[in-house]
Amino acid sequence: MEFSKPLTVTPVEQIPGMLVVDLPVHGDNRGWFKENWQREKMTALGVPDFAPVQNNISYNLKAGTTRGIHAEPWDKFISVATGEIFGAWVDLREGPTFGNVFTTHLDASKAIYVPCGVGNSYQALEDQTAYVYLVNEHWSADAQSRYTFLNLADETSAIEWPIPLDEAELSDKDKKHPQLADVTPFPARKI
Amino acid sequence: MEFSKPLTVTPVEQIPGMLVVDLPVHGDNRGWFKENWQREKMTALGVPDFAPVQNNISYNLKAGTTRGIHAEPWDKFISVATGEIFGAWVDLREGPTFGNVFTTHLDASKAIYVPCGVGNSYQALEDQTAYVYLVNEHWSADAQSRYTFLNLADETSAIEWPIPLDEAELSDKDKKHPQLADVTPFPARKI
Numbered sequence: 347m348e349f350s351k352p353l354t355v356t357p358v359e360q361i362p363g364m365l366v367v368d369l370p371v372h373g374d375n376r377g378w379f380k381e382n383w384q385r386e387k388m389t390a391l392g393v394p395d396f397a398p399v400q401n402n403i404s405y406n407l408k409a410g411t412t413r414g415i416h417a418e419p420w421d422k423f424i425s426v427a428t429g430e431i432f433g434a435w436v437d438l439r440e441g442p443t444f445g446n447v448f449t450t451h452l453d454a455s456k457a458i459y460v461p462c463g464v465g466n467s468y469q470a471l472e473d474q475t476a477y478v479y480l481v482n483e484h485w486s487a488d489a490q491s492r493y494t495f496l497n498l499a500d501e502t503s504a505i506e507w508p509i510p511l512d513e514a515e516l517s518d519k520d521k522k523h524p525q526l527a528d529v530t531p532f533p534a535r536k537i
Numbered sequence: 538m539e540f541s542k543p544l545t546v547t548p549v550e551q552i553p554g555m556l557v558v559d560l561p562v563h564g565d566n567r568g569w570f571k572e573n574w575q576r577e578k579m580t581a582l583g584v585p586d587f588a589p590v591q592n593n594i595s596y597n598l599k600a601g602t603t604r605g606i607h608a609e610p611w612d613k614f615i616s617v618a619t620g621e622i623f624g625a626w627v628d629l630r631e632g633p634t635f636g637n638v639f640t641t642h643l644d645a646s647k648a649i650y651v652p653c654g655v656g657n658s659y660q661a662l663e664d665q666t667a668y669v670y671l672v673n674e675h676w677s678a679d680a681q682s683r684y685t686f687l688n689l690a691d692e693t694s695a696i697e698w699p700i701p702l703d704e705a706e707l708s709d710k711d712k713k714h715p716q717l718a719d720v721t722p723f724p725a726r727k728i
């Protein structure tokens with residue numbers, strides 16, 4: 347992991363509204379410290395003032411654990427506390443960028459802002475990877491009826507998972523999502 | 538760690554305004570998932586609607602790493618992503634509870650709400666412990682002039698650190714804080 351980078355925010359060309367955030371991580375004799383999300387500094391650099399109401403953590407015991415692809419009806423700000431992930435995002439919003447793909451590695455020195463309607467997925471590249479994120483709507487079991495799902499092994503997106511999916515730990519639910527051709531696009535958002 | 542506890546919020550008698558939050562952690566074949574902070578459910582149970590503007594993570598390489606005691610001019614909502622801590626809090630607000638102490642263990646299934654002016658400290662009990670928290674004011678190097686500090690080895694509070702401090706990793710700064718008798722209480726907050 348790279349320490350002491352300047353805070354920068356870079357738009358993802360393929361997926362409008364998506365942002366890559368480089369985070370300064372301060373290392374010392376104890377370990378490290380980071381401002382994982384900082385409203386004032388980040389909004390000044392173009393991160394939306396997205397008003398989080400929920401902070402979630404998913405913990406992955408084993409490298410290879412893979413989750414997704416879920417497009418949810420809220421925005422997310424994602425990073426990791428420990429470990430490293432390969433993240434993959436597929437634009438599932440109806441419109442000209444439907445199906446566009448972006449992938450990158452995230453460690454604790456990098457975050458991603460994912461707008462509502464973009465399919466989100468990741469694979470843990472280390473054992474004991476803790477994935478942390480903020481969202482701006484409250485989840486409920488019910489809200490899942492407003493998710494749009496895509497199969498991790500979708501042949502059109504052809505995501506090159508570092509660890510093959512047949513060696514990866516998945517949820518039963520995530521094994522059953524449709525291929526891109528069968529996805530109903532996430533409805534365009536009112537502005 | 539205990540899984541699937543109901544979400545509960547318990548006031549800390551010794552330190553008014555401080556809360557212990559038991560968090561439901563959902564375990565499965567991949568690891569686990571938790572709502573670390575959830576505005577709606579938690580405010581309904583008495584956690585203040587504290588409007589976080591910053592999400593911080595401190596990572597501790599080695600068990601024994603100890604940080605504190607810092608009373609800051611903002612409220613905090615604290616838990617861990619990986620590992621376990623022994624947390625110790627000393628009320629440093631001017632008034633009848635000045636000097637009161639509360640200690641407890643935190644793993645990922647437990648969080649603590651710490652009001653402004655309460656001295657905060659912790660010791661990592663496992664290697665690679667990631668401590669995550671939300672605060673409702675923006676930090677600046679400058680803001681440290683409004684902190685109130687107390688020595689981790691203060692003889693009045695007499696915190697029983699599970700790992701003796703002389704075997705623990707500390708910052709140079711944290712070795713120099715005053716004993717309780719020499720602390721200027723944190724000024725009472727305007728309501």
Ligand SMILES: Cc1cn([C@H]2C[C@H](O)[C@@H](COP(=O)(O)OP(=O)(O)O[C@H]3O[C@H](CO)[C@@H](O)[C@H](O)[C@H]3O)O2)c(=O)[nH]c1=O
Nearest residue numbers: 402403404413414416418466467477485517563570571572
């Ligand atoms: C998303 C969410 C889930 N849950 C509960 C429901 C389940 O008991 C357990 C795991 O939920 P799952 O839906 O299987 O979680 P997972 O497949 O990891 O997917 C969620 O978490 C992922 C991160 O792990 C996100 O990237 C996904 O977008 C999100 O949908 O947590 C909550 O209690 N609150 C939540 O916000």
Ligand SMILES: Cc1cn([C@H]2C[C@H](O)[C@@H](COP(=O)(O)OP(=O)(O)O[C@H]3O[C@H](CO)[C@@H](O)[C@H](O)[C@H]3O)O2)c(=O)[nH]c1=O
Nearest residue numbers: 372379380381593594595604605607609657658668676708
């Ligand atoms: C608190 C804070 C610190 N920093 C920077 C300053 C330093 O380069 C580095 C570490 O700061 P320190 O002040 O040594 O961090 P630490 O001793 O861990 O204490 C802070 O972090 C603790 C958790 O680790 C909190 O419990 C304390 O209340 C808080 O003051 O991070 C930030 O960039 N933003 C911050 O919000």
